[in-house]
Amino acid sequence: MSMKAVSNVKTVTTYSRKTLRISLFWKKIKKQQVLLWMSVPIMLHLALFQFVPLWGWLMAFKDYHIGQNLLEAKWIGLTHFRTLLGHSDFLQDLRNNIVMNSMQLVMGTFCAVALAIVLSELKSKGFVRVVQTMTYLPYFVSMVVVANIFVMLLSPDGGLVNELMIKLGWIHEGIFYFGQAKWFWILHTLIMTWKGFGWGAIIYLASISGIDPGLYDAAEVDGASRWQRVKYIVIPSMIPTLVLLTILDIGYLVTGGFESQFLLGNVINVEYSEVISILALRLGLNEGDFSFGTAVGIFNSVVGMTLVLIVNAIARRYKTNLF
Amino acid sequence: MLLHRTTGERIVDAILYALLTLAALSTVYPFVYLLVISLNETSDALKGGLYLLPRKFTLENYAYVFQNGKLARAALNSVLRTVIHTVLSVFFCGMLAYVLSRRAFIFRKLFSFILIVTMYVSGGLIPTYLLIKNLGLMNTFAVYIVPGIVSAFYVLLMRTFFEQLPDGLVESAYIDGANDFRIYTRIIIWISLPVVATVALYAAVGAWNSWFDNYLYNSRNEKLAVLQYELQKMIQTVETSSSEAGESGGAVRIISPLTIKATLTILVTLPILLVYPFLQKYFVKGMTLGAMKD
Numbered sequence: 001m002s003m004k005a006v007s008n009v010k011t012v013t014t015y016s017r018k019t020l021r022i023s024l025f026w027k028k029i030k031k032q033q034v035l036l037w038m039s040v041p042i043m044l045h046l047a048l049f050q051f052v053p054l055w056g057w058l059m060a061f062k063d064y065h066i067g068q069n070l071l072e073a074k075w076i077g078l079t080h081f082r083t084l085l086g087h088s089d090f091l092q093d094l095r096n097n098i099v100m101n102s103m104q105l106v107m108g109t110f111c112a113v114a115l116a117i118v119l120s121e122l123k124s125k126g127f128v129r130v131v132q133t134m135t136y137l138p139y140f141v142s143m144v145v146v147a148n149i150f151v152m153l154l155s156p157d158g159g160l161v162n163e164l165m166i167k168l169g170w171i172h173e174g175i176f177y178f179g180q181a182k183w184f185w186i187l188h189t190l191i192m193t194w195k196g197f198g199w200g201a202i203i204y205l206a207s208i209s210g211i212d213p214g215l216y217d218a219a220e221v222d223g224a225s226r227w228q229r230v231k232y233i234v235i236p237s238m239i240p241t242l243v244l245l246t247i248l249d250i251g252y253l254v255t256g257g258f259e260s261q262f263l264l265g266n267v268i269n270v271e272y273s274e275v276i277s278i279l280a281l282r283l284g285l286n287e288g289d290f291s292f293g294t295a296v297g298i299f300n301s302v303v304g305m306t307l308v309l310i311v312n313a314i315a316r317r318y319k320t321n322l323f
Numbered sequence: 324m325l326l327h328r329t330t331g332e333r334i335v336d337a338i339l340y341a342l343l344t345l346a347a348l349s350t351v352y353p354f355v356y357l358l359v360i361s362l363n364e365t366s367d368a369l370k371g372g373l374y375l376l377p378r379k380f381t382l383e384n385y386a387y388v389f390q391n392g393k394l395a396r397a398a399l400n401s402v403l404r405t406v407i408h409t410v411l412s413v414f415f416c417g418m419l420a421y422v423l424s425r426r427a428f429i430f431r432k433l434f435s436f437i438l439i440v441t442m443y444v445s446g447g448l449i450p451t452y453l454l455i456k457n458l459g460l461m462n463t464f465a466v467y468i469v470p471g472i473v474s475a476f477y478v479l480l481m482r483t484f485f486e487q488l489p490d491g492l493v494e495s496a497y498i499d500g501a502n503d504f505r506i507y508t509r510i511i512i513w514i515s516l517p518v519v520a521t522v523a524l525y526a527a528v529g530a531w532n533s534w535f536d537n538y539l540y541n542s543r544n545e546k547l548a549v550l551q552y553e554l555q556k557m558i559q560t561v562e563t564s565s566s567e568a569g570e571s572g573g574a575v576r577i578i579s580p581l582t583i584k585a586t587l588t589i590l591v592t593l594p595i596l597l598v599y600p601f602l603q604k605y606f607v608k609g610m611t612l613g614a615m616k617d
Contacts, residue, residue, distance in 0.1 A: 025429075028429050029429065032427070032429055034502045034503040034504055035422045035503050036430075037504070038418050038419070038421070038503060038504055038507070039418070039423070039434060042415055042418065042473055043419075043437060045472065046437065046438070046441055046473055046475075047437075048454075049451075049454070049470050050444060050445070050446070051441075051444070051446075052446070052454055053445075053446020053447065053450035053451045053453075054444070054446045054450070055446075055450070056446055056447075056449065056450025056451075056453055056454070057446070057447075057450065059449070115343075115346065118339050118342065121339060122336070122339060122340070122343070127340070130347065131343045131344075131346065131347045133599075134347040134350055134351045135346060135347055135350050137350055137351065137354070137599070138350055140595050140602055140606075141532075141595055142531070142533075142534070142551055142591065143532075144532070144534055144554050144555045144558070144591075145551075145554065145588055145591055145592055147555075147558055148557070148584065148588050149353045149354075149357065149588065150353075151558055152581070152585070153353060158369060158371055158581065160356060194349070194350065198350060202607060226332060226335065259535070263555065263558060277448070280449065281448055284448065284449040284452075285448075285449065285452065285539075290449055290453075293448070294447065294449045294450060297447030297448050297449055297450070298447060300447065301444075301445055301446075301447050305443050305444065305445075308443060309443065
């Protein structure tokens with residue numbers, strides 16, 4: 001009898017706790033309805049443009065043609081992905097992706113670090129500021145403008161570079177730089193470095209300015225030369241930032257790149273300029289093979305996201321170990 | 324730090340100054356070169372030899388661009404998309420950021436999580452293209468504005484800032500009977516000028532510099548072209564007859580005059596130069612704020 005009463009009491013309390021929680025929840029919702037009105041439409045907008053396209057990934061596993069109902073298309077499993085991995089254009093573009101991104105990472109980092117060191121070594125603050133202001137500029141300018149500038153400067157007829165070289169007697173007629181397929185990687189690296197090195201130096205300058213001035217004084221007392229000061233104080237101070245940024249960039253090594261290659265590439269250098277995202281565009285939209293183009297896109301997204309997530313996890317661990 | 328320097332150090336200094344001057348000039352000179360060409364008479368410019376000053380000064384290239392209906396229209400579109408995108412982006416990203424900065428908000432964790440997921444997940448080019456097509460946004464001005472209104476990065480930047488504002492501010496406004504929307508539009512956004520300026524500049528530069536949405540979705544409707552796209556179409560027309568992956572195709576050899584290309588490039592760069600002093604200040608701020616969120 002008493003046992004039953006106890007168990008009865010128990011169910012009553014859990015039941016009422018549940019209702020209480022639900023009624024509290026609704027009370028809260030009602031109380032926060034303005035906040036909900038302010039945020040839910042925006043979240044729906046995000047879901048529409050960020051998550052609904054994921055539905056289209058089905059295309060890659062089906063034999064889909066334009067105008068067809070996606071659900072009715074025939075399942076073909078991983079056929080597209082198998083074709084993809086043996087596709088010569090895909091392998092070529094994968095190579096271009098990795099090579100160009102690596103070259104850009106190495107060259108860009110080197111120039112940004114070098115600029116930061118040199119800027120920090122100079123005493124004239126006014127000069128430093130002017131140089132910084134000037135070297136930042138290309139970062140803010142669109143890639144379209146940058147591509148246009150270099151295509152003009154390097155043009156075979158009337159481009160400044162060819163004009164000067166002819167005047168100096170180094171060559172007799174203009175060279176079509178973007179027509180030399182094998183030069184594309186180098187040209188691309190130089191252009192991207194030109195665009196980003198001034199901006200890239202900021203973060204390294206920040207770590208240099210974080211150096212304890214006492215270290216400099218101590219080095220001077222010990223009779224350290226300028227080079228020794230750079231080698232033993234300035235460079236080590238940048239290492240953590242350098243490692244962190246490099247780790248983060250590795251996430252983009254395989255799949256990064258599109259705009260610059262798209263704008264600077266042309267029919268002649270396509271073997272060296274085309275990257276995977278451009279392939280997805282070419283196959284998917286220009287040649288109308290939506291399924292295969294989507295498969296290329298999925299490869300890019302999945303590999304890219306996986307790398308970024310891994311790399312972020314590593315960076316986070318590294319960062320927490322650091323600070 | 325050093326009171327007197329040795330000759331060796333002076334030489335090193337001189338080399339460093341020279342190197343930096345070279346680096347700075349190499350970034351700025353290409354723009355100067357184009358400016359010079361754009362201010363020179365077309366037929367004369369083709370002879371070459373223009374380096375620092377125009378030989379036959381003229382403003383006719385600029386007059387041509389402004390009188391050319393297509394380019395003037397593109398300029399208007401560029402300005403419109405930049406202004407509308409910037410205003411709406413700041414307003415809506417700020418609104419979401421405000422909500423997510425309220426600690427009592429019931430879906431705070433859930434919404435923040437979804438927001439961060441959008442930074443990593445992307446449907447890719449073709450599925451997004453089909454979505455835009457199915458929504459009927461192809462060949463509309465709205466495609467420049469609607470899809471990109473909310474950016475997780477901007478929301479996180481603004482949330483970080485709002486969270487640092489004193490709690491009493493919102494609490495006392497509640498007591499005075501204001502609701503959250505009023506608090507956001509009348510108080511928060513106005514006292515958060517640094518972060519608003521940062522996001523506005525990011526958004527404005529991004530919108531001004533974009534061209535790919537035009538290429539992808541609006542290339543069939545000339546009236547919707549933006550300046551960057553007009554410039555993009557010119558890039559390879561001189562060099563190669565057809566552009567890779569471009570819809571233009573064919574072997575038509577359109578030669579756009581050198582001076583017009585230079586003029587358009589300068590005009591597209593000019594607005595960036597105008598806001599440049601602010602850019603420097605607030606972009607750096609954005610970068611450091613962005614770094615903090617991790």
